Amino acid sequence: MFCQKGSLVxxxxxxxMSLTAMKxxxxxxxxxxxxxxxxxxxxxxxxxxxxCASGVIDGPLVVDSDGNFKLRGTHRMERGGPTRxxxxxxxxxxxxxxxxxxxxxxxxxxLADSSDEETFTLExxxxxxxxxxx
Numbered sequence: 001m002f003c004q005k006g007s008l009v010x011x012x013x014x015x016x017m018s019l020t021a022m023k024x025x026x027x028x029x030x031x032x033x034x035x036x037x038x039x040x041x042x043x044x045x046x047x048x049x050x051x052c053a054s055g056v057i058d059g060p061l062v063v064d065s066d067g068n069f070k071l072r073g074t075h076r077m078e079r080g081g082p083t084r085x086x087x088x089x090x091x092x093x094x095x096x097x098x099x100x101x102x103x104x105x106x107x108x109x110x111l112a113d114s115s116d117e118e119t120f121t122l123e124x125x126x127x128x129x130x131x132x133x134x
Contacts, residue, residue, distance in 0.1 A: 024062040027069065028124060032105055037120045038128025039107075052078045052133040055109070057096055067100045075111055080133035 027046075032039040038049045041061060048055035057073035075094040093112040098105060103124040110117045122128070 024064055027061040027063060027100065027105075030125060031127060032122040032124050033126040033128030034120050034122040035129050036131070037107070037122060038130060039105075039122060046073075048073075049128065049130060051131045052080070054078065055094060055096075063100055069096075069098060069100070071096045075109065078133055 027041055029041045029043060032041060036051050040047050044058070044060070046057040046061055048057070053076060055073055055075045057071045059071070061069075061071065063069045073094050073096060074091040076089040076091055078089055095110045095112075096107060097110070098107040098119075100106075105122040105124070106119065107122060108117050108119045
């Protein structure tokens with residue numbers, strides 16, 4: 001009796017994981033770019049470059065069946081002018097939400113220590129248009 005219930009629970013769990021995995025798709029690897037942003041998506045992470053900042057998203061880069069995503073990572077503010085060799089920008093936890101429709105990504109950045117959000121539109125295969133801090 002216990003073995004049958006345990007097998008049933010295990011079977012149900014595997015079925016649920018399979019359905020969840022089928023509904024999620026990975027974000028296409030490569031370059032995604034737009035005004036003031038450039039993202040390089042790898043198999044397990046993404047690096048983000050802004051005009052005067054950078055970011056990293058670690059973990060599976062997946063979208064749901066509607067093309068929506070909510071990913072966590074870090075963000076580092078940079079500044080122009082000389083910097084000390086021992087100076088490291090502070091990593092701020094960040095949430096990256098958005099959607100992908102065809103080859104267009106809409107990405108919204110929300111920093112953990114702020115209520116402000118910034119939204120970008122990116123195209124797959126396009127280099128970003130950055131204006132670096134000097």
